[in-house]
Each structure stands twice: as C-alpha cells, then as structure tokens.
Amino acid sequence: MASQPQPQRQEQALRLHVPEPSARPGQHTDFSYLHLSDAGAVRRPPIDVAPADTHDLATALVRVLGEDGCAHGPWVPPLAPEQLVRGLRAMLKTRIFDARMLIAQRQKKMSFYIQSLGEEAIACAHALALVDGDMCFPTYRQQGLLLARDDVPLVPLICQLLSNERDPLKGRQLPVMYSMKRAGFFSISGNLATQFIQAVGWAMASAIKGDTKIASAWIGDGATAEADFHTALTFAHVYRAPVILNVVNNQWAISTFQAIAGGEGTTFAGRGVGCGIASLRVDGNDFLAVYAASSWAAERARGNLGPTLIEWISYRAGPHSTSDDPSKYRPADDAARFPLGDPIARLKTHLIALGAWSEEQHAALQRELETEIGAAQKEAERFGTLADGHAPPLASMFEDVYREMPPHLHAQLRQLQEAKG
C-alpha cells in the first residue's frame, strides 16, 4: 500500500506570548512603542467622513501643540486666549484638588482616593466641548469633568469623599464615585466598563425621543478587554448612536501594561474602525488637540453622523489609587520621561508664547486655587470625616433599594435599631 504524502512536520515547541513592558523598576522605558506623529502633521477630515476612511487617523496621533509651544496644523481649534486660560485654570484646579485630597486620605479623613495626575487635559478640555444636557458616563479618573464646571461647588464633592453627614450619596459609595445628573455626570459604578454600553443606550434614547442631547462614554485601556466595551461599539455602530466613545490609554491598568489589555502592535482606536466607527488617536496631554477632537466628535454626534471613538494617549503619572504602589512594577522616572509631557506645563508654555500668560499670573492662580480648595475642605470637614464617626443615619442604609421601602426592609431596619439599642 502506497504511503500517504505527509505534511512537513514542525519540530519547534509552541510558546505562549505574555506581553511585557519594555522596562521594569530600575530600567528605562523605551517609549518608541507609542508611534508619535508631529504636531500639525495629521489631517482633519470633514465631519461627515466615512468611518472606514479614518483608518489612518486611528493609527497616527493628532497633535496641535508642538515642542515650540505653538499650535500647528488643521486641528488648531478656534479658542480665544481667555478660553485657554479657563482650561488652564480647570486643569490646575483639578491637580491641586487631587493633591489636597490625597493628603486628606493619608490623614485617614477618607478611606480611599484616586487622582487624575497627568491626565487633566482629557476631562477638562472635553468638558468645554459639551453643552448642558449632554451626559458623561465617566470612570473614576474624570473628576476634571466636574471641576471644569463653574456650577459644581467643591463642598458637596469633598463631603462625598469624606463620607460625612452631608455626603450627597449618603455614604453608600467609595470616595470619588460621584453622581451629578444636573452636571451631566452619570453615577460611577466601580464595576469596570458597564457605563460604556449604558452611555450608548442613553444616546439611543435621545435619538428615539428626537432630542438633541449627546452622550460621552469613558473607559480606560485596561477595561476595553471587557465585553461591555465591545457590545458598546456594536450597539453604537448598529444604531448610529449620538455618542463619543473615549478610551483613555494611560498605559497602565493598576500593574498591567496596556499590552495586557491588547494594545501591543495595534491601537485601541483601531478597534473602532473595525466596528465601522469613525476613530481618532489623539495626544491626550495636548489641551488644544483634546478640545479639537472632542468638538469634532460632538459635532458628528449632533449631526446624526453617529459615534466617534477617540483613543487619548496619556500617562497615569500617579498610582492607580491610594491602595497601589507603582514603584513595585514600573520605572519611577516613567512620567518624567513620557514623550507627551505634562498637560498643564504644555498649555502654560503655549499661553506664555502667545503673550497671554506669565509665570507671575500662573503663581497667583495657583495660590488663589489653593486658598479656594483649602477653604472648601475646611467647610466640608465641619460636617465630619470618616475618622470622626459623622456617618449618615442608619435608616439611609435601607432607603433607595427600591422606590418604596418594602416590608422586609422595614423589618430589617427595626432589627438593626434594636440590636444597636
């Protein structure tokens, strides 16, 4: 019997690829993996561009502010210097607020805190591109969306962080998990990615009703691995939902490098193009680029042109949270060596180059904001901190589980009250 022809056998053992960052503590990160474009080098298509024709924009990097401190190219937004100063103020306010609250956490006045250090431009510039009635579905690192607004007082935010008797969320949520419908800020879950598809549903509702409001969804690079990210892209594309899908790629999800989320050799913006969604990859530390891309996406959504996915390239300069220690897993000098720099420093340099700002004005603004935030903190602490037992009343634990408290929860509240004496 003639033998069957055999395919040539491969004798090489198979290997599992587990991505690694280019450097660990004590080494220097090779940031060439970021694939940067020069400021002004990337085209700005018309807002009715076909999603498939944004493929190059999902791999390049939209940048406006150059090394020279000047604005370059087709994405330069029509922002007056006063608006830029407003943006600088919002970013600085966010940074000072974060720093103050971090200290308060170290003083055990609150259980937990999450800073947005180094990522302030993304939320603060995006907020300027939205209007009242729009709704953001944020993660826990977009406090800049609130702090950029003039109509959000600091005291209730700090009371939330302190879980005190004036906590608008009655001590039910971890610090930073704000909810503020009137400021277009959806309740933060803490379970990752769930808000991404909810934002799409909210945007679909606006379209179903024939309203004009748009949604803006937020997610980190790490959580794009969740199913809710992919369902959000599918639903947003299928129903052409008026939503902006923001992926904040700050390189790290707690201790895992963005390659573990699937960023190696590709981009998160590329996910959008694959789903039929117009997509951009943008310098998230460039206030002007963030504003320009956000406005482009918002205009598309308002024009019934459908969703836009934007990958914001940034760097998480601080720990993931107050429960994290990044010195254990990444080089300590990463943030300083990150090629896109610091968003506040870059906008400040630009404003000074424009002749619209000075070191003296900057120092004065910093002092003014420190005073404002310090006063708000002092005021909030009058209503207690987590440390001094000014917790909300017991009954509040049982309220709002349902619209009306059902009999079994009344009974359980009585049991608790009796047990406490």
Add this chain to the structure above:
Amino acid sequence: MAAMTMIQALRSAMDVMLERDPNVVVFGQDVGYFGGVFRCTEGLQAKHGSARVFDAPISEGGIVGAAVGMGAYGLRPVAEIQFADYFYPASDQIVSEAARLRYRSVGDFTAPITIRMPCGGGIYGGQTHSQSPEALFTHVCGLRTLMPSNPYDAKGLLISAIECDDPVIFLEPKRLYNGPFDGHHDRPIVPWSAHALGEVPDGHYRVALESAAVFRAGRALTVLTYGTMVFVSEAAAIETGIDAEIIDLRSLWPLDLAAIVNSVKKTGRCVIVHEATRTCGFGAELAALVQEHCFYHLEAPIERVTGWDTPYPHALEWDYFPGPARVAAALRRAMEP
C-alpha cells in the same frame, strides 16, 4: 374582554403601554419585524414604528446595558431576553447596575426597566432552553422578580412592571404560553380559551405587585407555588382529593408574606413546589420564612417538590419535571399526622 393566550396577553400589555406612554420602547433579539421567536411582539413594530420596537444584536449584556442607559435617560424600556437560559452574559448589568443604580446615586439616576424572559421546561428544550433561574434574581437586592401563571395575570403584571420605577425581572413560563399545562404531558393540550383566566380585558389594568393570589381555596394544607407548577399542583390536589389551598405567589420578591402566613397558620401544613433545581432554590427561602413566621402552627414538616439538582435533561425531561405524581406524593406526606 377577549379570550387570549398568554402570548396574546403579553403582546396586549406591551401594545397598551406603547400606546399610553411615549417613553415605552420594546427591543430584543428577533422582536422587531419578525415579532419574537415566541411571537410575543408580533405586529408591534408595524403599529408603533421601528424607533420604538426594534431588533437588537445577539448580546444580552448589550441589551440590558443599553436598557439601563435608556432608563437613566427617562425611557421605560421593555427588553426581551430570548430564553432565561441566556441571561447570564447580562448578569453584571442586572445585578451590579440596574438593581443598584437608584441606591448608589441616591435616586439621581434610576433604571425603570422590565426584562422579559421565557423560562421553564416541558418543551424539549434541553439544558439551554428550559431553566428557571428565579432564585438568582430573588437573591439580588433592588430587583423585583415576577412570574405570572395565566393570561390575566400576565397582562396585568406586565403593565404593573412597565409602570414600576424599579427594575423588574419578568419570567414567563413558556409551557403556559398556549394553555394551562398541568404536567400530564401525554394528554391533549388544553387551550387558554377553555379556561376562565384566559379571559383578558382589552385595555389597561394592573395586577398589583407584592400580591399573591389564592388560586384554589382549601383548608387541609397550603401549597406555595408559582408559574407552571400552579396547574401541576392543582392537578395533584384534585387527584389526591386533598383540600389543598394553592397560593400563586406571582410576585416572588418582594413577596406577599401576609398571604403565605395567613394560609399556613390556617392549614398548619405547607408544601412548596417549583420547577427550578432544589438546593438554594427559592423554595429554601419560602421554607425559612414559613418556619420563622408559622413555626408554632406547623403540624408536619415542610415539603419541597422541585426539579432535581441536575442540568435540565433532554431525553429524560419528564423524569426531571416535578409532575403531578411527585406533587401528589408530597401532599400525602404532608398530610401524615
């Protein structure tokens, strides 16, 4: 009034609510043009338009997640999960999101959504088209879990669910869609048109939430049950001649504790019947409630009749299904002095 199957009654409820409230939308897999694999939404897209009744991608997590967002906007979405067996990918959106949104935001945002899903076996659906996952929902604080057993309740409860500001899991026993099935699978099908509870008002009416029904009055023993097992229990009561009072819970959680306690205190005996698997099933909670509230009135141990703790089998479906013979045996045991 009109004679309706459970399918027609459910469709009528959605039709009435689409008509009455511009914030009601209906969506899910195959529910649009086609009208659903069980035909519950047939004709609704043609009547109310594709912006209010539409097909969804095959993504239960996406369907419920989008519904939560729509609810937060102010709509009252009615989402269909094609089979209860398929809800698992939506668990996070149901348990962590819909159920707790009001609580975590102190009412800033709410999820007034209704999630319909056909449940239960008896249609040769095998282990992925037969499950009764109600206990997975009743364990979750913030959800309301309902299961009607007949066309009248199905319509009135679905209207109450859609109007309710809390998220509602609406379980539809699919073996009851076309008739009051009593567990005798070898006998001819009885249509709803031959049953009083198949008479359904054409317009708007509600069946109250947290309200059980005394499906059959009796003095000897209390049967606590819901869904398909209401009719199986009735058959067992008739066949044993035991004067059983059958309580159809309808609202599983939060439930009508007074109806349960009043009946068990009166009869002193209690049998709990459900189709779902036994261990940590909803019957375990019912048994605990009965002993907490009626211990000194009990004259016999509480009996449970349930599906076995196995996946729902295909070929051996009727050996899994807790039919009238098994319920009858439990009724007799509960009557022993």
